[in-house]
Amino acid sequence: MKNRLIRMATxxxxxxxAAGAAFAAEPIRIGALFSVTGPPSFLGEPERNTAQMVxxxxxxxxxxxxxPIELIVYDTTGDPTKAVQLATKLIKDDKVVAIVGPxxxxxxxxxxxxxxxxxxxxxxxxxxxxxxxxxxxxxxxTAQNDTLAVARIFESLQKRKLDKVAILTASDxxxxxxxxxxxxxxxxxxxxxxxxxxxxxxxxxMTAQLTKIRGSEAQAIICWGTNPGPxxxxxxxxxxxxxxxxxxxxxxxxxxxxELAGEAAEGIILPSGHVIVADLLPATNPQKKxxxxxxxxxxxxxxxxxxxxxxxxxxxxxxxxxxxxQGADTPAAIRDQLEKxxxxxxxxxxxxxxxxxxxxxxxxAFVLVEIKNKDWVLVE
Amino acid sequence: MDFSHQLSQYLLSGLATGAIYALIGLGFAIIxxxxxxxxxxxxxxxxxxxxxxxxFYEILKFPLAAALLLAVLCAAASGVIFERLAIRPLRRATPxxxxxxxxxxxxxxxxxxxxxxxxxxxxxxxxxxxxxxxxAGATLLPQHLWIFALTVLLIAVNKLFFQFxxxxxxxxACAVNRRAAGLVGIDVRRMTMFSFLLASGMGALAGIIVAPxxxxxxxxxxxxxxxxxxAAIIGGMSNxxxxxxxxxLLGVLESLGAGLISSGYKDAITFIILLLILFLRPQxxxxxxxxxxx
Amino acid sequence: MxxxxxxxxLFALVVLxxxxxIKGGYLLNVLVYVGINTMLAVALNLLLGFAGQIxxxxxxxxxxxxxxxxxxxxxxxxxxxxxxxxxxxAVGVLAFVIGFPILKLKGHYLAxxxxxxxxxxxxxxNEFVDVTGGPSGLxxxxxxxxxxxxxxxxxxxxYLIWSAALLVMLLAVNxxxxxxxxxxxxxxxxxxxxxxxxxxARLLKVQIFxxxxxxxxxxxxxxAHTVTFVSPSTFGFHFxxxxxxxxxxxxxxxxxxxxxxxxxxxxxPEFLRAFQDYDxxxxxxxxxxxxxxMPGGLVQGAETLWRALRRLWPGRAGQDA
Numbered sequence: 001m002k003n004r005l006i007r008m009a010t011x012x013x014x015x016x017x018a019a020g021a022a023f024a025a026e027p028i029r030i031g032a033l034f035s036v037t038g039p040p041s042f043l044g045e046p047e048r049n050t051a052q053m054v055x056x057x058x059x060x061x062x063x064x065x066x067x068p069i070e071l072i073v074y075d076t077t078g079d080p081t082k083a084v085q086l087a088t089k090l091i092k093d094d095k096v097v098a099i100v101g102p103x104x105x106x107x108x109x110x111x112x113x114x115x116x117x118x119x120x121x122x123x124x125x126x127x128x129x130x131x132x133x134x135x136x137x138x139x140x141x142t143a144q145n146d147t148l149a150v151a152r153i154f155e156s157l158q159k160r161k162l163d164k165v166a167i168l169t170a171s172d173x174x175x176x177x178x179x180x181x182x183x184x185x186x187x188x189x190x191x192x193x194x195x196x197x198x199x200x201x202x203x204x205x206m207t208a209q210l211t212k213i214r215g216s217e218a219q220a221i222i223c224w225g226t227n228p229g230p231x232x233x234x235x236x237x238x239x240x241x242x243x244x245x246x247x248x249x250x251x252x253x254x255x256x257x258x259e260l261a262g263e264a265a266e267g268i269i270l271p272s273g274h275v276i277v278a279d280l281l282p283a284t285n286p287q288k289k290x291x292x293x294x295x296x297x298x299x300x301x302x303x304x305x306x307x308x309x310x311x312x313x314x315x316x317x318x319x320x321x322x323x324x325x326q327g328a329d330t331p332a333a334i335r336d337q338l339e340k341x342x343x344x345x346x347x348x349x350x351x352x353x354x355x356x357x358x359x360x361x362x363x364x365a366f367v368l369v370e371i372k373n374k375d376w377v378l379v380e
Numbered sequence: 381m382d383f384s385h386q387l388s389q390y391l392l393s394g395l396a397t398g399a400i401y402a403l404i405g406l407g408f409a410i411i412x413x414x415x416x417x418x419x420x421x422x423x424x425x426x427x428x429x430x431x432x433x434x435x436f437y438e439i440l441k442f443p444l445a446a447a448l449l450l451a452v453l454c455a456a457a458s459g460v461i462f463e464r465l466a467i468r469p470l471r472r473a474t475p476x477x478x479x480x481x482x483x484x485x486x487x488x489x490x491x492x493x494x495x496x497x498x499x500x501x502x503x504x505x506x507x508x509x510x511x512x513x514x515x516a517g518a519t520l521l522p523q524h525l526w527i528f529a530l531t532v533l534l535i536a537v538n539k540l541f542f543q544f545x546x547x548x549x550x551x552x553a554c555a556v557n558r559r560a561a562g563l564v565g566i567d568v569r570r571m572t573m574f575s576f577l578l579a580s581g582m583g584a585l586a587g588i589i590v591a592p593x594x595x596x597x598x599x600x601x602x603x604x605x606x607x608x609x610x611a612a613i614i615g616g617m618s619n620x621x622x623x624x625x626x627x628x629l630l631g632v633l634e635s636l637g638a639g640l641i642s643s644g645y646k647d648a649i650t651f652i653i654l655l656l657i658l659f660l661r662p663q664x665x666x667x668x669x670x671x672x673x674x
Numbered sequence: 675m676x677x678x679x680x681x682x683x684l685f686a687l688v689v690l691x692x693x694x695x696i697k698g699g700y701l702l703n704v705l706v707y708v709g710i711n712t713m714l715a716v717a718l719n720l721l722l723g724f725a726g727q728i729x730x731x732x733x734x735x736x737x738x739x740x741x742x743x744x745x746x747x748x749x750x751x752x753x754x755x756x757x758x759x760x761x762x763x764a765v766g767v768l769a770f771v772i773g774f775p776i777l778k779l780k781g782h783y784l785a786x787x788x789x790x791x792x793x794x795x796x797x798x799x800n801e802f803v804d805v806t807g808g809p810s811g812l813x814x815x816x817x818x819x820x821x822x823x824x825x826x827x828x829x830x831x832x833y834l835i836w837s838a839a840l841l842v843m844l845l846a847v848n849x850x851x852x853x854x855x856x857x858x859x860x861x862x863x864x865x866x867x868x869x870x871x872x873x874x875a876r877l878l879k880v881q882i883f884x885x886x887x888x889x890x891x892x893x894x895x896x897x898a899h900t901v902t903f904v905s906p907s908t909f910g911f912h913f914x915x916x917x918x919x920x921x922x923x924x925x926x927x928x929x930x931x932x933x934x935x936x937x938x939x940x941x942x943p944e945f946l947r948a949f950q951d952y953d954x955x956x957x958x959x960x961x962x963x964x965x966x967x968m969p970g971g972l973v974q975g976a977e978t979l980w981r982a983l984r985r986l987w988p989g990r991a992g993q994d995a
Contacts, residue, residue, distance in 0.1 A: 009606070036391060037499070037954070038493075039907075040501050045499070064517070078907065079907055079908065080811060080901075080903060080905045080907065080908065081707075081901060082943075083909050084901055084903070085704065085707065086705060088700055088703045088828075089700040089703070092699045092700045092703070093699055093700040105810050106809065106810045106811045106905045107813055109810065109813040109903060110811065110901065110903040110905070111815070111904050112813075113813075113903070128810060167475070171644055171800055171801060171809060172807075172809045173809045173810050175809075176803060176808045176809045176810055177810060180803075197643045197644075198644040198801070199643060200603075202599070202600065202603060202649065204397070204590070204593065204595075204600075205393055205396075205593075205594070205595030205635075206596050206636075207389060207393040207635075207644065208389075208390055208394075208635045208636075208638035208639035208646075209638060209639070209643045211386050211389045211390060211393075211639055212386070212639050214386075215383070215386050226594045227501055228501040231501075231503075231595060232593075232594065235593070239387070239510075239512045239519055239520075239521050240512070240519055241512060241519060256500070256501075260501060260503050260595055261505070262510075263510060285599070348537070359409050365918070396784075405986070418782040418785075418786075425866075466962055468685040470965075470966055470967055474969075475780075475781035475782060475785075476722070476726075476728050477726070477965050477969060478728075479785050479919065480919075480922060480961055480965045481727060481914055481965045481966070483961065484956065484957075484959070484960070484961025484962040484965065485962060486958075486959045487915075487954060487958035487961065488955060488958030488959060489958075489959055490954070490958075491952075491954035491955035491958055492955060494954065495952065507797075527747045541984065548950075554886055565766075606789070606793075609786065613786065615862075638977065642801075644797075644800075644801040645797060645799055645801055647793065648793075648797040648798065648801075650793045651791075651793050651794050652790075652794060653789035654786070654787075654790045655787055655790050655791065655984065657796075658783055658786065658790075659776075659778075659787075660781055662779065662783060672804070
C-alpha cells in the first residue's frame with residue numbers, strides 16, 4: 001500500500017514538473033567570454049558586470065517576447081588558448097546562439113576562426129581594427145577602432161601645427177595596437193615620429209625613455225597604454241620638467257588615472273568615448289539618455305561609475321537584444337538582423353552596421369577631453 | 381639637452397631603481413645565507429609592504445607614519461607565518477621541493493592579496509612632496525632621496541647587527557655551517573624564523589618606500605622579486621655591500637639599456653646579464669666566492 | 675620490460691577508443707589539450723624527474739616551436755611538416771649549445787638560469803613585432819594536412835596529437851628502462867658517484883636537455899597548427915611553473931604520472947570554474963600541499979593507497995601479518 005502511494009506521488013510530481021516545463025519559456029542562451037581576471041581584468045570585470053546587469057534588466061522587463069535570456073559567462077584570464085577552448089565549450093556544450101566578447105584583440109583573433117567555422121555571431125568588445133577589417137559575415141565589434149582614436153589625436157596635433165611627435169607605447173596588446181595605428185597614420189597627417197619607444201605594462205620608471213625623448217626634436221608626446229603605466233609616465237614627465245604637450249589614449253579615460261597621476265595629470269589631452277563626459281553633453285545628443293542611465297545604474301549596483309570599457313559590453317548585449325526583438329532566434333537570423341541595425345545610440349557611439357561595415361562607428365564616437373582641476377573638460 | 385645630461389639622468393634614475401633591487405636582494409641573501417633556502421616569495425613581501433601601507437592609510441585612514449610602521453610589522457608577521465606554515469613542516473628539503481614550495485607560496489600570497497584587496501592599482505602619497513630636485517644635469521624627486529637614505533641606513537644597521545649582536549653572529553654561524561651552529565647551542569630553527577622575519581621586514585620597507593613613485597597592486601611582486609634575486613646573485617649572495625652594489629649595478633645597466641639600446645628589450649638585457657654572470661662568474665662580481673654554486 | 679610494453683599498449687588502447695565513447699563535444703576539445711600538455715609534461719619529466727635538473731623555462735622551447743612553425747607557415751607559406759622539422763632542428767641546436775653552460779649550474783642557480791632564459795625568449799616573442807605579431811599574436815596559421823586529409827576537426831586533431839603523445843610516451847618508457855635511463859637516475863642521485871662509474875654526466879645531461887627541448891618544440895608546432903593562432907602570453911613564466919606542477923603532481927620520474935598531472939591540471943579549471951577568482955589560491959595551495967605531503971606525486975599516493983587497501987582486504991584474518 002505504501003509503495004503504491006509513493007509511486008503515485010512520484011508520477012504526479014513528474015507530471016507537474018513536465019507541465020511546468022512545457023509552459024515555461026525556453027531561454028535564449030547567450031555566451032560571454034571576458035577576461036575577468038588576469039592582466040586585462042580592467043576590461044573584463046566591468047564588461048562582465050555590465051553584461052550581467054543588462055541581462056538582468058531585460059529579464060526583469062519580461063525578456064524577449066516572453067523568453068528570458070540566459071547569460072553564460074566564462075573567464076578567459078586574458079589567455080587566447082583558454083578563450084578558444086571556452087568558445088568551443090559555449091558552442092558545443094552550452095549551445096549558445098551568439099557570443100559576446102572577448103575583451104582583447106589577441107583573444108578575439110584567436111576565437112574568430114572558431115566562431116566563423118561554427119557560424120555563430122561574435123560581438124567582440126576589443127578595439128583592434130583588424131577584427132572587422134577585412135569584414136567577415138559572423139564577426140562584429142562594439143569597441144571603437146583604435147584608428148579613430150589615433151585620427152582624433154593627429155587631427156588635434158595638425159591644428160596646433162605640431163608635426164614632430166614622440167610616441168611611448170605599452171608593450172601589451174592595447175599599446176601595440178595603438179603603436180601600429182600611430183605609425184600607419186602619421187604620414188597622412190604630415191607627422192613624423194622622432195622617437196618610437198615602449199615600456200612594460202608593469203614598469204615602474206620611464207625616465208630613461210623620456211630622457212631620450214627630451215633629447216630629440218619632439219614637439220609633443222603621445223603615450224598609449226592603460227593604468228598604471230601612463231600614470232608613471234605622467235609623473236616622470238613632471239619630474240623631468242618636460243613642458244611638451246602630453247597626449248594619451250582612451251585607455252586612461254577613467255577617474256582612476258587622475259587619482260593615480262595626481263598633480264601630474266593636469267593638462268593631459270586624450271580621446272574618449274562620451275561616457276566620461278555624459279553630464280557635460282547637451283540634451284539633444286542622441287547618446288545622452290543611454291549614457292546617463294548606464295552610468296547611474298552601474299553606480300547603483302556596483303558602487304563605482306560605469307566606465308568606457310563596461311560600455312562595450314552594454315553595447316554588445318543591447319545590440320543583440322535589438323536583433324532578437326526582430327524575431328531572430330537562430331544564429332543565422334541574428335547575424336542578419338545585426339547587419340541591418342542603423343542609428344543605434346549606444347555607450348560607445350551611434351552604431352550603423354552594414355554588409356561591409358561590422359564596426360559601425362565613425363570618428364564622432366570619440367571626443368577630445370583635457371584634464372583640468374582633476375576633472376574632464378571638452379576640448380574644441 | 382646635451383648627451384652628458386642625458387647620461388647623468390640615466391645614471392641617477394638607474395641608481396634609484398637599483399637601490400630598491402638592492403634592498404630586495406638583501407632579503408634574499410639573508411634567508412639564503414642562514415638557511416640555504418632561496419625564497420621565491422620574497423617579492424610578495426615587498427608587495428605586502430606597499431599594499432598593507434595602502435590599506436592602513438587609505439582605508440583605515442591612519443596617519444602616514446603609523447600606517448607605514450604597521451605595514452612593515454604586518455608584512456614581517458606574514459613572513460613569519462609563511463615560514464611556519466610552508467617551510468618549517470618540510471621534512472626532506474630537496475632543492476626542488478623548496479623551490480616549488482616557495483613558488484607555490486608566492487602564488488598563494490598573491491592570490492590572497494588579490495581576493496582581499498582587489499586588482500586595482502593604488503598610490504601612496506610621497507613622504508615629502510613632489511618638487512623635483514636638480515642634480516648634475518638630471519632631476520630627482522625627494523622620494524628618491526628617501527630611498528637612498530633608507531638603503532644606506534639599512535646597510536649600516538645590517539652591518540652592525542651581523543657584526544655586533546649575538547643574534548647576528550648566530551645567523552652568521554648558521555650560514556657557515558648549520559650543524560656546527562646547532563652543536564654550539566644555537567637554536568637553528570629559531571634562526572630560520574628570524575631570518576624570514578628580517579627579510580620580509582626589509583622587503584616590506586622597500587615596498588612602502590617605493591610605492592609612492594611606482595604605485596602598488598597585488599602583482600608587483602613578481603618582477604621585483606626576480607630583479608632583486610638577480611641583484612643578490614650579481615652581488616654573490618653577500619649580506620652586505622656586495623648585494624647592494626649588485627643591485628645598483630643592475631639598476632644602472634637597466635636604465636642605460638633602456639635609454640641607449642632599446643626600451644622594449646631592457647628586461648631581456650637584464651636577464652642576459654644574469655645568464656652571463658651565472659655562466660662566467662657564478663660566485664658573483666663582488667664576493668670572495670667561497671660557497672658551492674657549481 | 676614486457677610488462678611495461680603491455681601497460682603501454684593498454685593505455686594506448688584506452689586513449690584511442692575514448693572518442694568513440696564521448697561522442698565529440700567540448701570534452702573532446704579539452705582532451706586534445708590534455709594530449710599536448712602530456713607531451714610537454716613527459717618531456718619535462720625526463721629532465722626533472724629522471725635527471726633531476728630543475729628547469730623553469732620549458733615554456734620557451736614550447737613557444738619557439740609554436741612561433742617558428744607559425745611564422746614559416748603563416749607568413750612564408752611553408753609546408754607545415756617541413757616547418758615542424760626545421761623548428762625541431764633549430765631548437766635542438768639551440769638547446770644543445772645553451773645546455774653546456776646552463777647545466778653546469780645546480781639547484782637554485784639552474785632554476786634561475788632557466789627562468790631567465792624563458793623570460794628572454796618571451797620578451798623576444800613580445801617585442802619582435804614585425805615577425806611575431808607582438809602582443810596581439812599571430813593569426814592565420816594553417817592547419818596540418820596529410821595529403822588530402824586535413825586535420826580541421828576536434829576528432830582529427832585528437833588523433834594527430836595523441837599519436838604524437840603516445841609516441842613520446844613510448845620513447846620515454848623505453849628510455850626509462852634502458853642504460854640511459856639508469857645513468858640519468860644515477861646522475862640524479864649523485865653526479866659525482868655516477869661520474870666515478872664512468873657516466874659522462876655532462877654530455878648526458880645536455881643530451882637529455884636537448885631531447886626534452888625538441889619534444890616540447892614539436893608539441894608547440896602541433897599546438898600552433900591546432901589553434902591556428904599563437905600569442906606570447908601562452909608561453910610565459912606561469913606556464914613553465916604550471917608544467918613543473920604537472921610533473922610534480924603526477925610524480926617525478928613516472929611517465930603515467932605526467933599524464934595524470936597534465937590531465938588534472940588541464941581539467942582542473944573546469945572544476946574550479948565555480949570558484950571563479952579563487953582558483954589562483956587553490957593552485958598555490960595545491961603546490962604547497964603536494965610538495966609537503968606527497969612528494970612522489972599522485973602516482974606514489976595511488977601506490978600507497980593500493981598497498982594499504984591490499985593489506986586491509988584479504989580477510990580480516992590477515993591483520994596480524
